[in-house]
Amino acid sequence: MPVISRYQNNPILTKDNVPYEVATVHNAAVVKHNNQYIMIFRSHRLNGRSILGKAVSDNGFDFKVAPKPFMTPSKDGIFAEYEEYGIEDPRITLIDDEYLITYSAYSRHGVRIGLAKTKDFINIRRLSLITEADYRNVVIFPEKFNGLYARLDRPHSEISPWSVWISYSPDLIYWGESKVIMKPLTYHWDEMKIGPGAPPIKTQKGWLNIYHGVFSTMDGSVYRLGVALHDLKDPSQIIAVADEWILQPEEPYEITGYVHNVVFSCAAVPENDGSVKIYWGGADKVMCVGTANINDLVDLCLNKPRKPY
Numbered sequence: 563m564p565v566i567s568r569y570q571n572n573p574i575l576t577k578d579n580v581p582y583e584v585a586t587v588h589n590a591a592v593v594k595h596n597n598q599y600i601m602i603f604r605s606h607r608l609n610g611r612s613i614l615g616k617a618v619s620d621n622g623f624d625f626k627v628a629p630k631p632f633m634t635p636s637k638d639g640i641f642a643e644y645e646e647y648g649i650e651d652p653r654i655t656l657i658d659d660e661y662l663i664t665y666s667a668y669s670r671h672g673v674r675i676g677l678a679k680t681k682d683f684i685n686i687r688r689l690s691l692i693t694e695a696d697y698r699n700v701v702i703f704p705e706k707f708n709g710l711y712a713r714l715d716r717p718h719s720e721i722s723p724w725s726v727w728i729s730y731s732p733d734l735i736y737w738g739e740s741k742v743i744m745k746p747l748t749y750h751w752d753e754m755k756i757g758p759g760a761p762p763i764k765t766q767k768g769w770l771n772i773y774h775g776v777f778s779t780m781d782g783s784v785y786r787l788g789v790a791l792h793d794l795k796d797p798s799q800i801i802a803v804a805d806e807w808i809l810q811p812e813e814p815y816e817i818t819g820y821v822h823n824v825v826f827s828c829a830a831v832p833e834n835d836g837s838v839k840i841y842w843g844g845a846d847k848v849m850c851v852g853t854a855n856i857n858d859l860v861d862l863c864l865n866k867p868r869k870p871y
């Protein structure tokens with residue numbers, strides 16, 4: 563039995579559903595807000611640079627796209643310089659009544675992470691660029707630890723396979739106390755690089771972290787999803803990482819697209835019945851969803867673990 567059941571009508575959103583011209587719809591953040599599901603999705607424009615769109619749904623499966631993009635590269639101040647080549651792969655965390663949106667900001671200087679805030683998904687305020695280059699995949703925990711915000715991220719390195727780190731901040735602007743907490747495992751499905759996926763979900767046994775792992779083949783990279791469990795009080799402590807992946811490219815829209823063999827997640831929405839809707843981009847071209855039981859994912863970490871590194 564697969565641990566994630568793919569929704570029968572996948573893909574749930576494609577470029578054909580977007581009322582402005584784009585080449586893809588993928589790697590979306592999704593949250594529940596006022597009894598609706600808000601999706602902030604990435605699209606490549608026809609020049610290959612990315613923007614963010616917005617779609618809304620009553621049930622988490624059927625989304626309607628807003629007539630205009632949600633965020634495009636900034637034209638103002640410091641953000642303009644660092645978003646010149648596009649903005650990508652948003653993640654959203656609700657904390658203190660505000661939604662924090664992190665996204666990759668591309669420019670001639672590399673890739674760094676922007677942080678924007680919104681309360682209503684109408685008014686958005688860019689707060690800060692919270693990393694230097696090169697970083698991707700920042701997810702912020704929905705709770706503070708000893709008064710500090712915490713985030714997982716993935717810096718690039720020339721001398722180590724790209725790994726998951728944790729950092730803390732008193733104010734969302736200055737970040738520190740960074741340390742590496744999880745690394746790719748050699749000759750394993752995630753051996754090439756790993757990165758945080760959805761913002762962590764609180765469970766009784768720990769923070770559930772849905773991450774992506776990449777395996778290099780003669781035919782390019784294969785992106786899969788895996789799960790890890792972090793200590794509830796000290797998320798830098800990893801209780802267990804599941805040895806097996808939870809999702810890999812299998813459907814035609816995951817195997818072929820803009821980049822082949824990719825499932826890439828930026829969002830998971832826990833539901834009151836113990837299930838979770840996991841959203842992923844298929845082959846960097848379409849949006850997909852599946853459901854899993856949160857306890858099954860936790861058990862996979864605990865019953866069949868591998869070492870964090």
Ligand code: BMA
Nearest residue numbers: 589650651785821824826846
């Ligand atoms: C990663 C990022 C993701 C993308 C993935 C597969 O490096 O660029 O946005 O989904 O590659 O192409």
